[in-house]
Amino acid sequence: MAWYKFFRKPGNNLGKSFQPGSMMSLAPTKGLLNEPGQNSCFLNSAVQVLWHLDIFRRSLRHLPGHFCQGDSCIFCALKGLFSQFQQSRERALPSDNLRHALAETFKDEHRFQLGFMDDAAECFENILERIHLHIVSEETDACTSQSCITHQKFAMALYEQVRANRCYSHPTYISLSRREDSFGEVLQVASTIGDLRNCPSNCGQKIRIRQVLMNCPEIVTIGFVWDSDQSDHTEDVIRSLGPHLSLSALFYRVTDERAKKTELLLVGMICYTSQHYCAFAFHTKSSKWVFFDDATVKEVRIWH
16 A cells, blocks of 8 residues: 655655765654554654645644643644654654554544554544544534644545436446556546446446546645555556646546646655555655655655
8 A cells, every 4th residue: 555645835846866865964854663562653654744744744833722632632742743853863753652642542443552553544544633623623524714734734625526428338448557647647547447336317327436626735645555465557556656746637627726727746655565654755855755664764766
């Protein structure tokens, strides 16, 4: 599984060549500890990507207050860890407080418990959900609070269009191997594979769903999941992966005028293999890509 995160920030040249460098050039960048038996790699990877999302990090820092939950307050634990990223001189920091806050918050659901491996994507999503609840204190998918950075930065207003032009059977051929396809176009095709619905005219045929984007999100999160290590689509998707993503290419139609012109830049990836999570993130100050494997931090070359 791999998760890719894009955000709007014009001016960064992510397509330049990155030369391998020493740890000294990445002094502000810190790893996160994962002692034997902790199984915290899923949390550490999610935190590294959140920290390197500049828009999210700065917005969290400027929030005036929240509904605190004491020892189980994910908001406090995350802000505390972010403060350590800024102030500590240690090369690797413990994520224990956030790990305990997650475990306490979800103990009734038996999720994210101490010592057990869990899913990084679900961890990422639940941290964002808890931040919403710490700010707004009520569950809603239509949050309009200007203070809620979860919905202000990540929310996508989508509707699904079901359309059948003609009610007769015809085959649909989809290929992910065309090199000229943009990353967004490949994702749009991949996201609708297998998502078929009954024709509204009750003709008995199956039709494909078309997604329409109605707002302009600042951060877009995309997940790839393969059922096995030998997926037929893995190489095609990776070959098409690039640092730029057009919202107009990603969806069947975009109605928001800003979104039509918006190109997002890749800034983070969470990867899973061999029962272990790691992360890649774009370090803005050094303009370099960095690989995070818990306490291990390395500069890497991604695009030439």
